[in-house]
Amino acid sequence: MPPQEYATFADIPVTKAQIEHCSYLFWSPLFPKYVPKSIIIESLPKKFIQYLEQDGIKLPQEENSRSVYTEEIIRNEDNEYSDWEDDEDTATEFIQEVEPLVDFPDLHQQLKDAMTELGAVAPKLNWSAPRDATWILPNNTMKCYEVNELYLLLNASNYIMHDLQRAFEGCVDSDDVRDSKFDLVLRQWCDINPALEFRVFVRDAHVVGASQRDLNYYDYLDELSDTFKDLIDELVHDIILPKFSDKSFVLDVYIPRPFNKILIIDINPFARKTDPLLFSWNEIVTIIPPTDDRNNEDYELRLVTRHNTGRFASKEHSENHVPQDLVEAGLDPEAIRELTQKWRELLNQQTQEESSNSEDET
Numbered sequence: 001m002p003p004q005e006y007a008t009f010a011d012i013p014v015t016k017a018q019i020e021h022c023s024y025l026f027w028s029p030l031f032p033k034y035v036p037k038s039i040i041i042e043s044l045p046k047k048f049i050q051y052l053e054q055d056g057i058k059l060p061q062e063e064n065s066r067s068v069y070t071e072e073i074i075r076n077e078d079n080e081y082s083d084w085e086d087d088e089d090t091a092t093e094f095i096q097e098v099e100p101l102v103d104f105p106d107l108h109q110q111l112k113d114a115m116t117e118l119g120a121v122a123p124k125l126n127w128s129a130p131r132d133a134t135w136i137l138p139n140n141t142m143k144c145y146e147v148n149e150l151y152l153l154l155n156a157s158n159y160i161m162h163d164l165q166r167a168f169e170g171c172v173d174s175d176d177v178r179d180s181k182f183d184l185v186l187r188q189w190c191d192i193n194p195a196l197e198f199r200v201f202v203r204d205a206h207v208v209g210a211s212q213r214d215l216n217y218y219d220y221l222d223e224l225s226d227t228f229k230d231l232i233d234e235l236v237h238d239i240i241l242p243k244f245s246d247k248s249f250v251l252d253v254y255i256p257r258p259f260n261k262i263l264i265i266d267i268n269p270f271a272r273k274t275d276p277l278l279f280s281w282n283e284i285v286t287i288i289p290p291t292d293d294r295n296n297e298d299y300e301l302r303l304v305t306r307h308n309t310g311r312f313a314s315k316e317h318s319e320n321h322v323p324q325d326l327v328e329a330g331l332d333p334e335a336i337r338e339l340t341q342k343w344r345e346l347l348n349q350q351t352q353e354e355s356s357n358s359e360d361e362t
Ligand SMILES: Nc1ncnc2c1ncn2[C@@H]1O[C@H](COP(=O)(O)OP(=O)(O)O)[C@@H](O)[C@H]1O
Pocket: 036, 121, 122, 124, 127, 128, 129, 130, 131, 159, 187, 188, 189, 190, 191, 192, 194, 197, 252, 265, 266
């Protein structure tokens, strides 16, 4: 069969073990010199998981510590709201809400201590960071200076929810998360230049391609390409492959100036759910790495080659705020027309169903 045809139908089977090997607690201790300083809080208590899963966000009201997030609101004309008291009586009456100071005071203290030791942190769970929830913090990043920011960010993130509920979705052996344990990673904050983050695709112990991770155009990357590739090659072949149990994985790295060292940001499953960025998964599974003039295996480091204004219009992670159709429609008048049409059809259908239901009842 010609490779192209095969590629179109390429299945990429992933096992639960492969996903587990990509959890921070599994891989980061293998490469301590290559990861930022971090504190991992292992086996989070069930109550904390419930806290993240519950609707709404309940911040702790501590007596002896001040936080801009829990300072008592002084009522005035501007924030006076007539339903205020009603809300308290009705909405919370039936739901047993989880509260940090009552339900996981030890963990709460542990988090505060860790943040005193590390300073500002970038949090993540076993696999995902709450990149989709930065809108909830005033600085619009994942930088947490205090424990309340940590709670806000984790609670507001769908990516965190994915780790808790659907981490093994699509695995060929089992997709059960029930007996999983979850860990919280607090990485010491470092100012990362997104232009210098790369995603590396490793298939059967060969680097088959690498892509810029942040998909904006940076004019200075192209001429540094060989420097980046040398650092990536060394890291994969001399450091990672000898120690990491899987031979196919997707590696995220950071190469800070002056480009004489490389850091591991993450190891992700070799699976369709890992974003292939400037590649497609069909390409990644079928590329045959070429060899260079010294007969060494070579690969393409793919870069964005020009400004792409369309990308700016579709805000990153906006797919988490509204349906994807709507995001796409925002960029294309024809799509808006189509969407309006679909919406009308749905409404019609609903009206018809309702009227036939009420006929049934009578
Ligand atoms: N120590 C850190 N300080 C600041 N930002 C970080 C740090 N570590 C990672 N980041 C940023 O967070 C992003 C997401 O982290 P990552 O571990 O790759 O999570 P995910 O797998 O959910 O994307 C990275 O692309 C990087 O820009």
